[in-house]
Amino acid sequence: MQRNASKPWLGALSALAMLSATAAAAQDKITIGLLEDVSGDIALMGAPKLNGTLLAVEEINNSGGIMGRQIEIKHLDPQMDNARYQEFARRLIKRDKVDVLIGGITSASREAIRPIVNRSDVFYFYTNQYEGGVCDASMVSTGAVPEQQFSTLIPWMVEKFGKKVYIIAADYNFGQLSAVWTRDILGKLGGEVIGEEFIPLGVSQFGQTIQNIQKAKPDWIMTLNVGAAQDSFFEQAAAAKLDIPMGSSIKIMLGFEHKRFAPPALANMHAVANWFEEVDTPAATDFKKRWRAKFPDEKYINDMGYNAYVTVYMYKMLVEAAQSTAKEDLRKVIATGEACIEAPEGRICIDPKSQHTSHHMRLISVDDKHNVSVTKDFGLIEPYWLGEVGCDLTQHDPKEQYDPNNLPKK
Amino acid sequence: MFAEIFSILFQFADVFAFLVLAAAGLAIIFGMMGIINLAHGEFITCGIYVTVAGVQQGLPLPVAQALGALTAGIIGVILERTVIHRLYNRPLDSILATWGISLIVTQGMLVTLGSSWAGIGTPEGSFQVGEYTFSSYRLVLFAAAVLVMLALYLLFMRTRYGVLARATMQNPQMARALGVRTPWIYATSFGVGAALAGLCGALYAPTMTLIPTMGITFIVEAFVTVVVGGANVLIGTVPAAMVLGAIRTALNAWQGQIIGQIGMLIAVILVIRVLPEGVSGWLLRRNR
Numbered sequence: 001m002q003r004n005a006s007k008p009w010l011g012a013l014s015a016l017a018m019l020s021a022t023a024a025a026a027q028d029k030i031t032i033g034l035l036e037d038v039s040g041d042i043a044l045m046g047a048p049k050l051n052g053t054l055l056a057v058e059e060i061n062n063s064g065g066i067m068g069r070q071i072e073i074k075h076l077d078p079q080m081d082n083a084r085y086q087e088f089a090r091r092l093i094k095r096d097k098v099d100v101l102i103g104g105i106t107s108a109s110r111e112a113i114r115p116i117v118n119r120s121d122v123f124y125f126y127t128n129q130y131e132g133g134v135c136d137a138s139m140v141s142t143g144a145v146p147e148q149q150f151s152t153l154i155p156w157m158v159e160k161f162g163k164k165v166y167i168i169a170a171d172y173n174f175g176q177l178s179a180v181w182t183r184d185i186l187g188k189l190g191g192e193v194i195g196e197e198f199i200p201l202g203v204s205q206f207g208q209t210i211q212n213i214q215k216a217k218p219d220w221i222m223t224l225n226v227g228a229a230q231d232s233f234f235e236q237a238a239a240a241k242l243d244i245p246m247g248s249s250i251k252i253m254l255g256f257e258h259k260r261f262a263p264p265a266l267a268n269m270h271a272v273a274n275w276f277e278e279v280d281t282p283a284a285t286d287f288k289k290r291w292r293a294k295f296p297d298e299k300y301i302n303d304m305g306y307n308a309y310v311t312v313y314m315y316k317m318l319v320e321a322a323q324s325t326a327k328e329d330l331r332k333v334i335a336t337g338e339a340c341i342e343a344p345e346g347r348i349c350i351d352p353k354s355q356h357t358s359h360h361m362r363l364i365s366v367d368d369k370h371n372v373s374v375t376k377d378f379g380l381i382e383p384y385w386l387g388e389v390g391c392d393l394t395q396h397d398p399k400e401q402y403d404p405n406n407l408p409k410k
Numbered sequence: 411m412f413a414e415i416f417s418i419l420f421q422f423a424d425v426f427a428f429l430v431l432a433a434a435g436l437a438i439i440f441g442m443m444g445i446i447n448l449a450h451g452e453f454i455t456c457g458i459y460v461t462v463a464g465v466q467q468g469l470p471l472p473v474a475q476a477l478g479a480l481t482a483g484i485i486g487v488i489l490e491r492t493v494i495h496r497l498y499n500r501p502l503d504s505i506l507a508t509w510g511i512s513l514i515v516t517q518g519m520l521v522t523l524g525s526s527w528a529g530i531g532t533p534e535g536s537f538q539v540g541e542y543t544f545s546s547y548r549l550v551l552f553a554a555a556v557l558v559m560l561a562l563y564l565l566f567m568r569t570r571y572g573v574l575a576r577a578t579m580q581n582p583q584m585a586r587a588l589g590v591r592t593p594w595i596y597a598t599s600f601g602v603g604a605a606l607a608g609l610c611g612a613l614y615a616p617t618m619t620l621i622p623t624m625g626i627t628f629i630v631e632a633f634v635t636v637v638v639g640g641a642n643v644l645i646g647t648v649p650a651a652m653v654l655g656a657i658r659t660a661l662n663a664w665q666g667q668i669i670g671q672i673g674m675l676i677a678v679i680l681v682i683r684v685l686p687e688g689v690s691g692w693l694l695r696r697n698r
Contacts, residue, residue, distance in 0.1 A: 039517060041623055044525035171668055197666045204618055204627040207424040207548065208662040208670070211417055214542050228526070229627045232618040239532035239545035239617065260619065262531030299526065 029072045030065070030325060032057070032312070033098030033122075035088055035113070037105050040080040041202075041227050045254055046105055048305030049127065050075060051295050053102065056312035058294070066316045067323065074098060080105070082112040089113040093120045099325045100125065100315055105304065106226070107131060107174040111401070114139065118399055123327040125315065127307040129249065129273075131177035132356075132383075133402040135391035137331065141356045142311045143303075144274045146181045147385040148361050149249040152378045153272040154185045156363060157247045162219025163191035166244075168209060168233065170226035171198035177403050178224045178249060184404040194218055204229040206236045213242060220245040223269075231257055238265040245270065252276060256300035258370040267368035270375070274345055274359035275306040278372040287344035310343045314350070314357075317341050331355075335394050346380065353392045356383035413540020422659045424548050427555035429651035431614070432628040433635035434558050435607030437643035438599060441636050442579050445494060445600070446501055448509040450632055451625025452516065453604045456482045457611025459523070462620060465530045471616065478612035479605045486604020490597045498596070512625075519622035527620035547616070554613055555651075558606065563644055565602075575599050634678045640688015649689045653677070 034053055037046035057071045065071060074096050078084040085104065092098045093116065101117060102125045104110045110126050117124040117138050124139045132145035157165075167182055169175030175198060183193050195216040197209055210233075213221060223246050225233055234257060245268045251257055253273035258266045277288065277300050287309075291301050298305075318339060322329040333339050340349035346360040363376040390408040391398070402408055432454070439447045457478035464474025493511070497504040535546035566572035577585045578595040586592050610628065618624060635654060639646030657677045662670035685692045 039520055041621070041626075043520060043623075044621060047525050199667050200671050202627055203667055203671065204624075205424070205428055208421050208659070209667065211421065211542055212663075212666075217541075228619040228621040228624065235529060235532060235617050235619075236545070239536065239547060241536045241543040241545075259528060260526055261529045265529075265531070297524070299524070 028069060030069050030100075030319070031072045031074055031096065031098045032315075033089075033092030033096060033101045033103075034073050034075040035078055035085060035092070035101070035103035035109075036075065036308075037080045037109075038077050041229065042080055042105055044228065044260075044299070045302060045304055048298060048300070048302045049103070049105070049308040051291070051298065052305035052308035053312055055291055055294050056309045059290070060312065060316055066319050071312075078109065080109070082109055085109045085112045086116060089116045093117070093122050098122065102127060102308070102311060102315075104128070106172070107177075108172050110134075111173065114399075121327050123330055125311050127311045128304055129254070129307075131174050131181065131403070132385060133177070134400075135354060135386055135393065135397075135402060135408070136399045137355070137393045137397040138327065138399075139355065140314070140334070140350060141354075141383075142314060143307050143357070144249075144272075144359050144361065145356055145383050145385070146178070146185075146249070147383060148274070148359050148381045149272045150178075150181050150185050152361055152363065152381065153247050153249065153270065154182065154191075155189060156376060157220050157245070157270060158186070158189050158191050161245045163189070164194045164217070164219045165191060165222055166195040166197075166213050166216055166218035166220075167193055167222045167224065168197045168199060168213075169222075169224035170230060171200050172226075175199075175224050175226060179222075180403050180405055182222050182224075199225060199230055201227055202229050204232045206233045207240075209233065210237050210240050210242050213237075213244065214240075218244060220247055222246075223248045223251060226250070228255075231255060231260070234265040235261055238267075244268075247271065252364060252366060252372065253303035256302060258366050258372060259300055261370075263370040264368040266366045266370055269366040270363060272361050272363050272378070273303055274361055275303045276362075276364055276372065277301045278364070278374075279345070279362070281344075281346075283342075283344045283346075306344070310341070310348070313341050313343070314339075331393075348380075351383050351387065352394050354383055354386035355393055356386065358382045413542055416539045417542050418659065418663065420544055420548070421663065422655055423552040425659050425662075426651050426655040427548075427552040428614075429631050429635045429655055430555040430559060430647060431551070431610040432632040433639070433647055433651065434562065435603040435605070435610065436632045436636050437639065437647045438562075438603035438606065440633075441639065441641060441643035441646070442575075443498075443596070443599060443603070444501065445497065446505045446508070447603075448505060448629075449489075449512040449515065450508075450607055451627075451629045452512050453482045453486065453607035453625070454611035454614075454628050455515070455519070455622065455625035456485060457608030458615040458618070458620065458624065459519070459527070459611075460608070461612040461615040462527060462530055471530075471533060475609070475612035475615070478615070479609035482608020482611070483601045483605025486607075487597050487601035489604070490600035494600060495593065495596060516622045516625075523622065525621060529618075529620055530616050532616045551613055554609075558609070559648055562606075566644055571595075571598070634675070638678055638681045638688055640685070640690035640692075642690035642694060644690075645693055646688050646690030649693070653681070653689070 036049045076088040126141050129143035169179045248271045252271050253276040318330040321333040334350050335352045361378040361381050362374045365375045436450045460481045461474045461478035578592045639650035658670045658674045661673040
């Protein structure tokens with residue numbers, strides 16, 4: 001104690017040495033801050049997200065890392081709690097000084113951390129399909145959006161089944177905004193929403209909802225229910241012989257309901273997705289083989305897990321093209337319009353105006369044995385909507401979320 | 411017209427059954443024994459998972475369901491003997507302990523059993539009234555709810571065990587002085603409560619998603635029904651479930667699930683404000 005006190009400069013010097021050593025180590029590695037829910041109500045969807053990221057990082061590290069630098073993951077589990085999302089996002093950005101932030105499942109969690117990301121200079125990748133419309137230079141969205149999912153699904157459903165639609169949706173921003181999209185697209189096709197029900201998260205009993213639908217007699221149902229509790233709708237509707245076609249932007253490819261419920265609960269469900277495990281192109285088969293080798297117990301390689309995997313490669317491509325991890329340098333690469341990678345679904349690119357991603361979209365249908373087949377292949381679809389309505393992140397950064405009822409002011 | 415009336419009655423029976431079955435076990439553990447059991451949902455989950463595992467092993471559904479209730483009951487007795495019996499008259503500690511157990515169980519199940527299981531499907535059978543079709547299994551649930559309440563009444567009012575249990579809950583010192591083995595009474599009562607929670611899970615297992623945290627979806631309904639019912643569970647639970655069920659069914663039909671849930675919770679606040687001892691306290695005072 002006394003010896004240290006007599007030579008304070010020695011302590012200071014060693015502290016300085018340690019500091020520079022950690023700085024050098026940080027230089028060596030690229031740190032990904034990862035926020036994925038692997039416990040709680042949506043763990044069954046979040047676990048594959050974590051696995052997708054782990055697989056991509058392992059592959060990249062084994063083949064030399066990003067610009068020769070290894071990747072390190074700092075994963076925290078916010079357990080679908082938005083307050084924890086905010087706390088953990090702050091911790092990863094301020095204390096752990098991560099190079100990039102990835103993750104979030106629900107739109108509520110994304111909107112909870114976006115302001116925190118915006119006050120920092122860390123780039124944020126949201127890897128889920130969602131209700132679309134976020135025009136924010138700090139965020140890249142790598143999942144599918146309504147112009148890729150609804151603008152394809154709804155016209156097909158209208159042509160095949162009819163114009164009268166009943167919507168059941170989870171009562172939070174995703175459900176509400178997706179319902180707005182459905183109404184908007186349906187209106188342009190001369191269809192109509194003849195019934196609409198928003199369900200509080202956590203509700204598991206649907207007797208009344210099923211009867212309301214039977215009374216309304218829609219041609220088909222748009223199912224935007226979220227979370228494991230609300231998924232009970234399918235079992236209860238099937239038991240009550242509610243035999244009406246269903247469409248969705250989130251079922252099958254995210255929560256693999258066709259594997260979790262006994263047939264025929266999900267029969268006659270139709271969804272449009274950029275990924276689902278039943279895709280069988282050579283690139284997809286190869287990807288699934290690598291995934292199953294690392295995670296043999298995975299119940300279903302879902303769209304979220306796939307997007308999480310692809311996102312790490314997207315980040316690698318951006319950093320290597322920019323030769324930097326700084327957000328502004330990465331955005332310069334995106335602005336060229338050449339930010340593309342070869343993903344298992346095919347070649348996909350980040351759109352400079354909206355910083356959303358183009359995707360290869362397929363319409364999948366479930367039969368009464370719960371087999372999934374591709375009913376229609378839409379090919380590559382750009383995330384065009386934000387650019388069309390006036391979001392251009394190469395010019396302005398409004399940091400807003402828009403929807404058909406809330407367009408940017410021209 | 412008949413179809414409309416039948417549909418309203420059917421929905422009421424459905425909500426009533428859910429409230430009664432979710433609350434029955436808690437009515438004994440919380441209502442009678444005074445243990446604020448935050449692990450109630452996990453006893454329900456236990457019933458669900460054992461039932462599903464049983465069916466997957468080839469057991470007939472009713473046998474698997476009985477096994478689910480029995481397993482939850484046995485675990486309840488073991489838990490009472492190891493943890494809960496230290497916590498009588500320590501309500502805050504019992505909240506913490508049972509909450510801890512709940513967290514350990516849900517996370518433990520997530521780690522060992524995985525994030526989801528494949529469902530077993532609701533037993534076949536549906537019937538049609540007017541333009542509506544209904545699942546026959548929902549009638550089984552309603553019948554089970556009525557039978558559970560009847561069995562509880564007979565157990566506590568007509569058997570020797572029932573007399574001893576009520577005596578122990580009312581005045582443990584006096585019961586002990588008269589030769590009642592109160593630790594045994596506590597353990598079996600807790601076991602009965604846990605078994606009823608397990609039975610609730612077993613009955614709803616075919617109709618729901620299977621994830622480790624699914625017990626939580628029963629918790630709110632269970633607690634509000636018991637609180638509205640008041641201390642005397644034999645008199646209180648049924649009228650409480652009827653009042654809450656009627657309010658919820660009417661609002662669900664009129665304005666949808668959000669208003670239904672809000673309305674039910676507002677009704678709970680009003681009842682507690684007007685009748686602090688719950689429905690049973692009010693009924694007892696009126697008869698005195």
